[in-house]
Amino acid sequence: MAFLDLSHLEKSFGNNRVVKDFSLPVEKGEFVSFLGPSGCGKTTVLRMVAGFETPTAGKILIDGQDVTNLRPNQRNIGMVFQAYALFPNLTVAQNVGFGLKVAGVARAEIDKRVTEMLRLIGLPDKGPSYPFQLSGGQQQRVALARALAPRPRVLLLDEPLSALDAKIRVSLRAEIREIQRELGITTVFVTHDQEEALSISDRIVVMNGGIADQVGTPFEIYNRPTTRFVAGFVGTLNLIEAVAGPTGTAKIGDATVLLPEGHNQAPGGKLTLALRPEGLHLGHGRDVVLPATVTGVEFMGSVIRVDLTAMGTKFSLDTFNRPDAPPPKAGDETQVTFAARDLIVLAD
Structure with missing residues (x-):
């Protein structure tokens, strides 16, 4: 059985169906990218997994548990956004440990976990700094550490690199993939950038008009597209x-x-x-x-x-x-x- 199982998901806003009969099994430790143009439904699917949107129909299972109607804080999911969303009045260490503090974890355990996370993202000496003192790439690393600190079952990444310049984007996506492999965490990554999806994914879901036009490995998606849309959008x-x-x-x-x-x-x-x-x-x-x-x-x-x-x-x-x-x-x-x-x- 898949670790993350999306079954026949639908989402409508009024008469507008933005996600149509979307099904996808994701194995434990797999890195899956949702790739497509703006308005294709990829972010809406991600938000349903996170619990920020309620499906009109369908089910979401994580490790066999039906989480379709659970609140976001009940799903044990980590999420990284495009705009970092760090607390400007908190230090880097306080940002990384925020979720653990809310969960009532003991101070000593929080400090230990924050130290581990800062070392993992390559910023071991930035704990006392504030977000405004960091570069964009460093802020996104801190956002990733904050999402990973509570040991989530699934990591969701919503276009986390699109606000960065090209060179930093390339290096940071490699770091994200390396950290994901090291932790073995099941990850869903949303992007409109085909190069990003091709370079770091185990599988890619190419979305078009609310449906999955094709699901496959980067090699399959690029070399053997099955529809005119996929062939034209990728490469x-x-x-x-x-x-x-x-x-x-x-x-x-x-x-x-x-x-x-x-x-x-x-x-x-x-x-x-x-x-x-x-x-x-x-x-x-x-x-x-x-x-x-x-x-x-x-x-x-x-x-x-x-x-x-x-x-x-x-x-x-x-x-x-x-x-x-x-x-x-x-x-x-x-x-x-x-x-x-x-x-x-x-x-x-």
């Missing part, structure tokens, strides 16, 4: 219009390719195929070769993004930077090639 995508041929084939320009297993559209029907930029290559030698014109080149350090036009369609191609091989220039005539196995057949 950059090249779309190729094709015509279905006999027995699981498709015609792209003058080339006939074998579609991935399980796709057998009726011959003559139109297909939309997709291809990641790293699946395209300059030159020839793969299943499909198309004449192309370079329309732009973007140098991004280790990766070079080449924009091309082929068959009247715009393509983006990613290739590694090589000092001994300068990239093409806008206006160059070339060939673009790819393997049939890298194609993704998109469903609506």
Whole structure:
């Protein structure tokens, strides 16, 4: 049985259904991210788990206990918010120990636990400081320590990194993942940033219009999207219009390719195929070769993004930077090639 079990959750505000028949089992110690655009329902699901919203229908179980109608303080859940939500009039140590103090834990035990938490987040000497004396990244670390101090059963993270600058965001997400693994705590992380979700999750739930469009590992979500929305939302995508041929084939320009297993559209029907930029290559030698014109080149350090036009369609191609091989220039005539196995057949 799943440690955190969300079963057929629904949430409506008046006539607006923002979460629709949402079910998800989460194993003990698993790190699951809810990924999607604003308004897709991801934060509403998180708030229902936390107890800040009451489901219109469905159940929430934690370690076999039905917590659907319990108050937030009865669920033993830790939560970290986007805006830190630290008490400005309390020191860092007092902020971290706040939940333990409210629970009536003895002072000596609070001090011991606060010391453990500050060491865990890498701020062992910041106990006497006040929040305004800390950087944004340090304040978010303190918020994480405060959430973890009472030893919650589940940790909820509501876009905790979005207020930080890019470099701190990358380092802090790695620290959060390392702490989560060390403690083995079941964690749900809400984000609209695909890179965040792909880099730290065991599984990702891609949400769209109040439903889970796809649930899978980062590898599955990126390489094998099952819907047009997931394919377009996660990563950059090249779309190729094709015509279905006999027995699981498709015609792209003058080339006939074998579609991935399980796709057998009726011959003559139109297909939309997709291809990641790293699946395209300059030159020839793969299943499909198309004449192309370079329309732009973007140098991004280790990766070079080449924009091309082929068959009247715009393509983006990613290739590694090589000092001994300068990239093409806008206006160059070339060939673009790819393997049939890298194609993704998109469903609506």
